[in-house]
Every structure is written in C-alpha cells, then in structure tokens.
Amino acid sequence: xxxxxxxxxxxxxxxxxxxxxxxxxxxxxxxxxxxxxxxxxxxxxxxxxxxxxxxxxxxxxxxxxxxxxxxxxxxxxxxxxxxxxxxxxxxxxxxxxxxxxxxxxxxxxxxxxxxxxxxxxxxxxxxxxxxxxxxxxxxxxxxxxxxxxxxxxxxxxxxxxxxxxxxxxxxxxxxxxxxxxxxxxxxxxxxxxxxxxxxxxxxxxxxxxxxxxxxxxxxxxxxxxxxxxxxxxxxxxxxxxxxxxxxxxxxxxxxxxxxxxxxxxxxxxxxxxxxxxxxxxxxxxxxxxxxxxxxxxxxxxxxxxxxxxxxxxxxxxxxxxxxxxxxxxxxxxxxxxxxxxxxxxxxxxxxxxxxxxxxxxxxxxxxxxxxxxxxxxxxxxxxxxxxxxxxxxxxxxxxxxxxxxxxxxxxxxxxxxxxxxxxxxxxxxxxxxxxxxxxxxxxxxxxxxxxxxxxxxxxxxxxxxxxxxxxxxxxxxxxxxxxxxxxxxxxxxxxxxxxxxxxxxxxxxxxxxxxxxxxxxxxxxxxxxxxxxxxxxxxxxxxxxxxxxxxxxxxxxxxxxxxxxxxxxxxxxxxxxxxxxxxxxxxxxxxxxxxxxxxxxxxxxxxxxxxxxxxxxxxxxxxxxxxxxxxxxxxxxxxxxxxxxxxxxxxxxxxxxxxxxxxxxxxxxxxxxxxxxxxxxxxx
Numbered sequence: 001x002x003x004x005x006x007x008x009x010x011x012x013x014x015x016x017x018x019x020x021x022x023x024x025x026x027x028x029x030x031x032x033x034x035x036x037x038x039x040x041x042x043x044x045x046x047x048x049x050x051x052x053x054x055x056x057x058x059x060x061x062x063x064x065x066x067x068x069x070x071x072x073x074x075x076x077x078x079x080x081x082x083x084x085x086x087x088x089x090x091x092x093x094x095x096x097x098x099x100x101x102x103x104x105x106x107x108x109x110x111x112x113x114x115x116x117x118x119x120x121x122x123x124x125x126x127x128x129x130x131x132x133x134x135x136x137x138x139x140x141x142x143x144x145x146x147x148x149x150x151x152x153x154x155x156x157x158x159x160x161x162x163x164x165x166x167x168x169x170x171x172x173x174x175x176x177x178x179x180x181x182x183x184x185x186x187x188x189x190x191x192x193x194x195x196x197x198x199x200x201x202x203x204x205x206x207x208x209x210x211x212x213x214x215x216x217x218x219x220x221x222x223x224x225x226x227x228x229x230x231x232x233x234x235x236x237x238x239x240x241x242x243x244x245x246x247x248x249x250x251x252x253x254x255x256x257x258x259x260x261x262x263x264x265x266x267x268x269x270x271x272x273x274x275x276x277x278x279x280x281x282x283x284x285x286x287x288x289x290x291x292x293x294x295x296x297x298x299x300x301x302x303x304x305x306x307x308x309x310x311x312x313x314x315x316x317x318x319x320x321x322x323x324x325x326x327x328x329x330x331x332x333x334x335x336x337x338x339x340x341x342x343x344x345x346x347x348x349x350x351x352x353x354x355x356x357x358x359x360x361x362x363x364x365x366x367x368x369x370x371x372x373x374x375x376x377x378x379x380x381x382x383x384x385x386x387x388x389x390x391x392x393x394x395x396x397x398x399x400x401x402x403x404x405x406x407x408x409x410x411x412x413x414x415x416x417x418x419x420x421x422x423x424x425x426x427x428x429x430x431x432x433x434x435x436x437x438x439x440x441x442x443x444x445x446x447x448x449x450x451x452x453x454x455x456x457x458x459x460x461x462x463x464x465x466x467x468x469x470x471x472x473x474x475x476x477x478x479x480x481x482x483x484x485x486x487x488x489x490x491x492x493x494x495x496x497x498x499x500x501x502x503x504x505x506x507x508x509x510x511x512x513x514x515x516x517x518x519x520x521x522x523x524x525x526x527x528x529x530x531x532x533x534x535x536x537x538x539x540x541x542x543x544x545x546x547x548x549x550x551x552x553x554x555x556x557x558x559x560x561x562x563x564x565x566x567x568x569x570x571x572x573x574x575x576x577x578x579x580x581x582x583x584x585x586x587x588x589x590x591x592x593x594x595x596x597x598x599x600x601x602x603x604x605x606x607x608x609x610x611x612x613x614x615x616x617x618x619x620x621x622x623x624x625x626x627x628x629x630x631x632x633x634x635x636x637x638x639x640x641x642x643x644x645x646x647x648x649x650x651x652x653x654x655x656x657x658x659x660x661x662x663x664x665x666x667x668x669x670x671x672x673x674x675x676x677x678x679x680x681x682x683x684x
Contacts, residue, residue: 118158125153125161129168140176141204147211154218163240166222169215170244177252182209209256216260219245223264242268242277246284253288253297259304262297266304269320270312282319289326295394298329302398306405314414321409321420324402325427329395399431410443418447419476422483423559429490437491441508444484448514451477478518478525482564485511489571512586515568516593516646523597528561528605562605566612569594573616584623588651591616591624593641595658603667610662610673614680621684627656628681 132150135143150172154165182205194202222241245264265281285301292298305323309316361369402424409421425432425440432440488511522528573582573590594613598606617624639654662674 118160121156121158122160122164125156125158125164128153129164133168133172136172136176140208141200144204144207147207151211151214151218159237162222163234163237166215166218166237166240166244170247173212173215174248174251176208177212177255179254181254182256184209212255213257213260216245216257216264220260220264223268239277242280246280249284250287250291253292258297259300262301262304266301266308269305270308270316272315272317274317278317282323286323286326289323290328292328295329295391295398298327299394299398299401302327302401306401309405310408314409314412314417316417318416318420321405321417322423324405324424327398327402329391329398399428402428403432413450418480419483422447422480422487426483426487426490429487432491440491441488444488445510448481448484448511451481452514478522479561479564481514481518482561482568485515485568486564486571489568489575492575512572513645515572516590516649517644519593519597520641522561522565523600525561528565529602530560562608565605566608569612573612574619579619582620584620585647585651587616587620588624588627589646589649591627592639592651592654592656593649595656596641599658599661603665603670606662606665606670607667607673610670610677614673614677617677617680617684621680625681625684626652627654628659630655 129150132143132146132153136146140146150165150169154162154169156162156165185202185206219241222237223245225238226236242264245261249258249261249265265284268277268281269285271278285305288301289298302324305320309320406421406424409417410425422444488508492508569590573587575582591613594609598609601609637650637653639651640649643649659674659678662670665671665674
C-alpha cells in the first residue's frame, strides 16, 4: 500500500485576498523582465574588482552559510539568517510533531579519546627526558629551547613525572652551567651588531638563565609543599627538591640566583623539625663555608642566617649557630672586629691609614697608570680572580655579622644557645677588638655567677621560663663556666693585649678562682670524656635521664669537657703571653689539687692531667719542687683544699702523696706518665 505523501511547507504566506496577490505578483514580474532587457551584464562583470569579489564571496559565505536565496512576498530574493532559519525549522518541527510527521533524529555522540595508563605516561616521559638531556649534553648551544621543553614535561599532574623532571633538570644544569656568572641582557646590547657566533652564544645564555630561574622557583614550590607520600611511593617530592637545591649550592655556588637557592636551605633550617632534610641542608652550608675562597657566597649565607635567627627571636636549633664555627675565612683573617667596626693591621689607632711618600707623576703618566689599572681590573674579572682587598672586605662583613649575632644572644641570655655562643667566642676571640674586652669579660662573669646559682638550685623565674620554652634544654652549667674561662684567656692569647694590659685593666682572677673551685666537681663528672657526638646510654637507675637522644642533645658544642679543662689549665699555669709571671702559690695550689683530682678521673683524663703537670714541672720546677719533699715546707698552718680562694688553700703546708697510689694504676700509660714526671723532678 502506498504511503501518504508528507505535507509540504509553503514558502510564501497566503494573502488576505488570493486574486489581489496574484495580480500584484504578475505586475512585479513584468516590470522585472522589462528592466532586465536593458542590463549590460558582461560589462558590469568586467569592471567589477576581483578583490572585492573575493571579500564579498567570503562575506556571503560567512553570512549565508551556503544557503539558497528565498523569494519573499514582495518578489525580492534574500538569504535567511541562522537564527531565523533555526527558529522557523523549530516551529516547523513542532508543527510536524503535532501531526505525527517526521521524527526527531538523535544527536551525534562524540567519541572520547582513549585514556593512556599512568605507567605508559611515565615511560613516555622518561624517554622524552632522556632524549632532551642527551641533546643538551652533546651540544647545548644548538638546542636553547630544550630548557623550556624540560620544564613543560614537569607540568604533568603525575607526581612520579614531576620527580623525574626535577632530578633530570638538576643533572642537566649541573653539567651545562659555565664557570662564570652571566650578566643580564640590556637594551643597548640588544641593538648591537654581533657576529653569528656571538649572537648564538648570547641566545643560549639567555635561554639558560630563563630556564634556570624557572627551575629554582619550581624547587622552592616543591620544597614548601608538605611531604605526605607513603613509603611505597618513595621519598616525598619536598625531600627531592631539598636534595637538588643542596647539590646545586655545592656544585655551582658562583652562578646566578645563588640567593634563591640559599633561601630554600635557610627556610628549612628555621624549622623545629630535625629530620634528614634539616641535616642535609646544614651539612651543605657547612661544606660551603669550608670550601669558599672568595667569601661572597659565605657572606650571603651568613647574612640570611642572621636575619632568620633574628626574625625567629633565636628559637632555633643549636647546630644552626654552630655552623659559624666552620667559616674558613675567619680562620684566615688578620684584623680585629666587634659588632659594628673592623680595624685592620695596617690601620693606625685612630682608624686612618698612614700616608706614604707621594711620588711625582706627570699628567701623561697618571693617565697611563689609570688605563693600566682599568685593564688589570678587566683581566682580573675575566680570570675570576679575587683581589686581597675584596677578600678582606668580605671577611670584615662576615665577622661583623657573626659577632653581632653572638652579642645579641649573649645579651638576651638565650639558654639553649649559650654554649654555642661561648664556643664561637672562644674560637674567634683573637679577632675581637680590644675596646670590647671589658664589656665582654663582664658578661662572661655574669654567666659564671648564673651557672653557680643554678648549681645551688636557685633558678627562680629563669627555670620556669625554661619549662615553658619548647627549645629549652637542661643546661650543662659546669661546661658553660669552662667555656667562659676559655674565652677570657683566649682574649689575651694571640693578641697584643699583654702590652695594653695596664690600659685595659683586665683582671682574670675571678676566672682563675672559679676554675680552682670547680676541679673537684669536674673530676666526678661521668660525662667528662664525652662530647656532643658521643653515644650516651641511659642510666636505668636514673629516672630523670629520660630519652638518650634528649640527653645527647643537652650536650653542647664539639669538644669534650676534658679538652676544655686542659685549655683552661694551660691558660692559667702556662700563659703564652707571660709564662714566667705565674706566682708560686697559684702553681702549688693547682698542682696539689690536680694530683688529687687525677685519682677520680678516667684513664684518658688522668693521663692528660699528668702530662700537663709534667710540662708545669719542666717550666716551673724550682717553684713547686717542695711539694714532693716533706723536709722543705715553707708554710705554717693546715692545708685547705676547699678554700674559696687559690692563695687561701695554703698549699705549701702539705705534700703530694697521690703519686704512690697512681704508681699502682691499672692503666700502663698512666704509670708511664707518672714515671716521666718523677724523672723530671730528679733533674731539678
């Protein structure tokens, strides 16, 4: 059976009166054919512009969309707009849908792209990274755009690809970075006429600088992100970022954006969490301080550390402050400094340099000399050599920053940093300006008084403040007192202070008396031979010992207590600035006390004490030989080993009998030291 034909849509709407519309259309058509006979179509086509024709064709195509013209009711032809066409088609579809005509067609479904597995993406990223790295390794100047390609791979949302990318970039930059610092491009240099080789090199250098700067920013972002990965996923990306930054600091400390790398490390050192990344950053800066020759990198790192400590109100770990002990430049510096000024050996007392005899030169000679100095300066800059003047200036700035940090902490009395400050002052005491001796000695005396009151249990409010502070530790007051004494004697060692002693009015009797009174307590200290890096075991019978790691952190600095004690005793009994000026009463009192102390000390400490007494006998044998002979007593009364003063102990009223017991000591080296000391006595 034949289907019913579908109803067609009328193009022109019907008029109100059918006859009138028909007559009107006939008249319009007749007028159209009459005018068309007079048209010269060929001439119009020839005179038409070709460009306008193309533009009009494009315009018609864009406006009409390739649709056929429609004849309107007025007899003209026009192309319908998209909106009108869509609206009329929608009306027509609605009207046809009501009549049950044509059904709506379903929309076409766009097929989704196949999702690549994560493992396959990682494999492709590895291949791409290896390809780019090989190109840069072979000839980096031929591929300046490869640095951006490496960074583009690191923008992947997959964490494994990000880790691979930052490690690959670190290796590439470590290999391709030149041995000089690249200057930024200026507008004048951009307009210069350059050869092909020079232009190629500058293009490569600017690409390297741009890529390296973006890479350091990426490292800073990753280092600031919290590491929340599981152990299966490997180390967190923050740890890898710190490793890359540390490697670049030690490998290319001379290159651009060194300050940005140092800020990454200093930001980590400001945290209270002492993890592997913290230790890694600290060791990196220690290596930088030891290997730095020109001092610019060290000065920048010291400045950042000082600002960080001040901003955090010195709530830092003690090991951060101990990094100043690794500064190579301060051990090679010959000037004197305080927290605000530096005096060099060539300077006069008033700070002015002496004027030499001025040599007469003509104007031409002065001009040639000036040109010669400029040429030498350019050559030195090209050879990357550091002049002595620049090095001394850098050392002076570092020394001022370090001393300013030490003196601030000394003034604030930060408990957990006092040991580190005293150790630093003891090491760099020969660099302290003599004008600052008086104030520093008074501060050291005050610290010793505080340590004595803390030993007696009179801590007061300071003990409560320590309990509230998270960084406060149990202070080793006896060790701090030894450090104060070492610092006081180190101020006079290696300087011209003995010549200006009358002017400075330095009195060290307070430190000598405190050292004498502390000998007995130090002899029974169980940790006298243990340092900061020694293994400390927990006493099972001591409930206050706590965690052994906490007890190890309570120790301060790097030297053992025995070493500090020997340094103090050498400064008191064998002062290098005036070795013959030690009074006999002081020598005899310390000798008798040290022989008594040697009975309680461990074998190594006992050996060290006997070795020191051997040197004292060799230097001052005639002054103290009566202590070993009962028939040559020079004093009256009784011996007082617990006297408050050294002279009040009355040492010449007793004899040294401890040697008879030390002859039966279990350690053969102790017996050998005692034999050598007695042999020295027989030669007097």
